[in-house]
Amino acid sequence: MVLIMIFGFLLTPDRRITEKLLGDRLRGGRIRCPACDWQPQPHDRWCCAPGCGEVWNTFETRGTCPGCLKHWTHTACHRCDTWSPHEAWYEETD
Numbered sequence: 001m002v003l004i005m006i007f008g009f010l011l012t013p014d015r016r017i018t019e020k021l022l023g024d025r026l027r028g029g030r031i032r033c034p035a036c037d038w039q040p041q042p043h044d045r046w047c048c049a050p051g052c053g054e055v056w057n058t059f060e061t062r063g064t065c066p067g068c069l070k071h072w073t074h075t076a077c078h079r080c081d082t083w084s085p086h087e088a089w090y091e092e093t094d
């Protein structure tokens, strides 16, 4: 019984995305435009418009503007200008 509880604890996945992990994901190319496969880099920036005008890397906050906390469900590609669902940018890793 105790063993089962320990294994259950060990197997619980930690789904929080740290900044380091985000950097690894960006460098590893596991975030890309669903339409043209363009891969955003850590230095790429998006603008909250229409909105508060904040400029930031939307993948650092998973689509949430740090200025006004607006959640952007779609993200525009810098290469092909296609708006795709933010979650669709994250490549399946399994």
Ligand SMILES: [Zn+2]
Pocket (backbone or CB within 6 Å): 033, 034, 035, 036, 037, 038, 077, 078, 079, 080, 081, 082
């Ligand atoms: Zn694109």
Ligand SMILES: [Zn+2]
Pocket (backbone or CB within 6 Å): 048, 051, 052, 053, 054, 065, 066, 067, 068, 069, 070
């Ligand atoms: Zn904003």
